[in-house]
Amino acid sequence: MAAYIWLGIHIFGVCVTIYLLLLVAEKDETDYKSALLISVACCLVALMSRCIYILGGSEETLVAIGKIEYLGKCFANYCILTFLMRWRNIKPPRWLMHIVLFINIAFYIIIVTLNYHTLYYKSYYLKPSNLIVGGYSLEIEPAPLYYIYMLFILTETVVSVAIIVSSYRSKRSMPHRLMLHVLLIAAMIAPLFLLLTRVLGLFKGDDPTPIGMLLACVFTSISVVRYGLFDPVRTAKRHVIEQLKEGIIVTDDVRNILYCNPMAQLILLSMKKTENLSKKDLYNRINTKDGHFDWLEHHYQVEEIALKNDGIIQGYMLTIFDITSLIEQNNKMKRLVEQAEVANQAKSAFVSNISHEIRTPMNSIIGMTEVMLRSSHEKKEKEYLNNIYRSGQSLLNIINDVLDYSKIESGKLQLVNENYSVFSLFHDLKVTMQNLVEKNRLSLFMIFRMIYHVHFVEIRGVYVRLS
Numbered sequence: 001m002a003a004y005i006w007l008g009i010h011i012f013g014v015c016v017t018i019y020l021l022l023l024v025a026e027k028d029e030t031d032y033k034s035a036l037l038i039s040v041a042c043c044l045v046a047l048m049s050r051c052i053y054i055l056g057g058s059e060e061t062l063v064a065i066g067k068i069e070y071l072g073k074c075f076a077n078y079c080i081l082t083f084l085m086r087w088r089n090i091k092p093p094r095w096l097m098h099i100v101l102f103i104n105i106a107f108y109i110i111i112v113t114l115n116y117h118t119l120y121y122k123s124y125y126l127k128p129s130n131l132i133v134g135g136y137s138l139e140i141e142p143a144p145l146y147y148i149y150m151l152f153i154l155t156e157t158v159v160s161v162a163i164i165v166s167s168y169r170s171k172r173s174m175p176h177r178l179m180l181h182v183l184l185i186a187a188m189i190a191p192l193f194l195l196l197t198r199v200l201g202l203f204k205g206d207d208p209t210p211i212g213m214l215l216a217c218v219f220t221s222i223s224v225v226r227y228g229l230f231d232p233v234r235t236a237k238r239h240v241i242e243q244l245k246e247g248i249i250v251t252d253d254v255r256n257i258l259y260c261n262p263m264a265q266l267i268l269l270s271m272k273k274t275e276n277l278s279k280k281d282l283y284n285r286i287n288t289k290d291g292h293f294d295w296l297e298h299h300y301q302v303e304e305i306a307l308k309n310d311g312i313i314q315g316y317m318l319t320i321f322d323i324t325s326l327i328e329q330n331n332k333m334k335r336l337v338e339q340a341e342v343a344n345q346a347k348s349a350f351v352s353n354i355s356h357e358i359r360t361p362m363n364s365i366i367g368m369t370e371v372m373l374r375s376s377h378e379k380k381e382k383e384y385l386n387n388i389y390r391s392g393q394s395l396l397n398i399i400n401d402v403l404d405y406s407k408i409e410s411g412k413l414q415l416v417n418e419n420y421s422v423f424s425l426f427h428d429l430k431v432t433m434q435n436l437v438e439k440n441r442l443s444l445f446m447i448f449r450m451i452y453h454v455h456f457v458e459i460r461g462v463y464v465r466l467s
Contacts (some may be wrong), residue, residue, distance in 0.1 A: 006131045006206065007054045010047055013214030017044040020221045027224070032086035039079035040220075043213040046072030050210040056134015059126050066138065067112050069210070074108040076213065077156040080188070084163045100156070107149050119145045131206040142199075150199055157192045161185055176226075183223040190215035247320030253313050255283055264320060270296065287318060298324045355402050362399065366392040390427075 021040045027033060049069035053062060078101060085092065114120050122141040129137035140146075168181040191212030198207055241248055247264030251257050257279045260268060268282050277285060286293055291302050301321040306313050369389040373382065430444060437444045 002130045003054065003133045007051060007133060010051045010054060010210060010214070013047045013210065013217070014044065014051060016214060016221065017047055017217045020217050020224070023221065023224055032083050035079050035083035035086055036220075039076050039083055040217065042072040042076035042079060043217050044072070045069070046076065046213055047210050050207070054132055054206070056132050056136065059124075059138065062126075062138040063115070063124070067114075070108060070111045072213075073209065074104050074111070076191075077153055077160070078104050081156055081160050081163075084160050084184075088163050088167050090163065103152060107152070110145065119143055120149075121146065129206060137206055147199075150195070153195070154192065157188055160188045164188065180223050183219045187216040187219035187223070190219065245322065247318075249283070249286075249318040249320070250307075251283065251316045251318070253315055255316060256280070257283060258315070264318075267295065267300075267320065283318070286320065298322055299327050351402055355399050359396065359399050362392060362396050366396065 017040060021037065021044060024033065024037055024040060046069050049065050049072065053065045053069065056062075057065070081100070082097070084090075110117075110120050120143055122143045124138055124140045126136040127139040128135060131137065164181055164184045168177065191209055194208040194212035194215075196202075198209060241261050244261060245263060247267055248259075248261040249257060249264045249268075250259040267286075268279075271277060271282055271285065275285070286300075287302055287304055293300050293302065299322075301323045303319045303321075305317045305319070307315045307317055366389060369385055369392060373385050373389065433444060
């Protein structure tokens with residue numbers, strides 16, 4: 001009867017471990033989630049192996065089952081240590097963690113090959129036990145290496161407990177801080193305590209270490225479910241979603257509303273009070289075909305995303321953006337552009353009018369100069385009149401340039417190519433600079449070399465722009 005009770009306890013442990021494995025797997029991704037999953041899987045291997053061991057068998061069968069059980073025992077502590085370091089954000093040298101892993105692997109190889117040496121067990125034999133259904137358990141006579149490995153496991157456990165204590169002493173901000181750390185310490189000590197009872201010979205009949213691993217799984221399950229071991233990540237995600245200025249609505253695959261963040265709730269409640277609509281009608285009222293809706297002098301843009309898992313639609317997420325300020329800013333920019341265009345048109349009109357006003361007297365000056373040039377004058381007077389005429393033409397060209405700015409803005413500027421004399425270009429330059437040069441008591445000379453006995457060279461271009 002005791003054997004079946006002992007077997008039932010271990011089967012219960014297997015169920016608890018599977019529950020914890022599924023529980024952790026469903027939690028949000030963190031840096032330490034994978035390490036905890038592997039450690040729970042190691043506990044599961046040890047407990048399932050012990051269940052088979054309790055059913056009994058020959059010496060060879062029990063030894064083979066024990067080797068499989070050690071696969072969980074050897075690496076559970078290492079994975080728990082890795083989990084706690086990542087949870088506490090401790091980053092030891094990689095070579096150190098590799099050494100610890102290598103030691104665990106080395107000991108497991110020694111245990112697997114114990115049939116060929118006496119380094120770990122001096123001997124082992126079958127002994128009657130009322131905790132085994134078959135009636136016999138495997139008794140061992142430890143070798144020195146066995147005690148060395150127990151000391152190594154003790155060291156791993158002490159380091160794990162030290163990490164938990166340092167986490168508590170650091171006064172990290174977390175809910176249920178005391179209970180969470182107490183449960184984690186209990187999960188570390190339970191397997192070690194029962195292992196020591198086995199090593200010291202205080203527990204007869206069977207190895208209680210898997211029960212310690214069961215207690216560790218129970219304590220860890222409570223810390224995950226009741227005291228939120230993984231909740232900081234979930235809390236952070238929930239905080240981000242609830243603090244968004246955009247509305248978030250999550251529905252199932254037939255668009256029944258399952259969740260709304262505070263911003264979406266505010267919009268939906270105001271609609272429901274005003275229009276007295278059901279949740280389904282509210283969703284249809286918001287999710288319009290053009291992706292926009294107006295409410296209480298606000299403009300909203302809506303985007304719907306299908307939530308898929310393995311290609312199967314499980315629901316939808318509706319994101320509501322308040323684009324009122326964006327539309328107002330666009331309208332303001334349009335008004336500013338219109339004002340700028342009006343001002344530009346006024347400027348162009350002013351430039352055009354003032355240029356025409358200046359051109360009228362300038363045409364008169366140029367016209368009178370042309371009349372005087374037709375009369376007979378002395379050479380010096382004629383030179384002066386030519387200078388006046390050319391300067392008037394240059395000033396008239398400047399006025400035309402001012403008008404060209406208006407033509408450029410309207411896209412109506414035309415460039416006219418014509419033949420012009422290089423000599424004429426430099427003569428106009430001399431006439432323009434002559435007065436400035438004479439005021440500074442300087443002399444300006446232009447010297448042209450004869451090129452192939454030609455006194456001037458004609459070039460084709462926009463003479464008005466060059467002059």
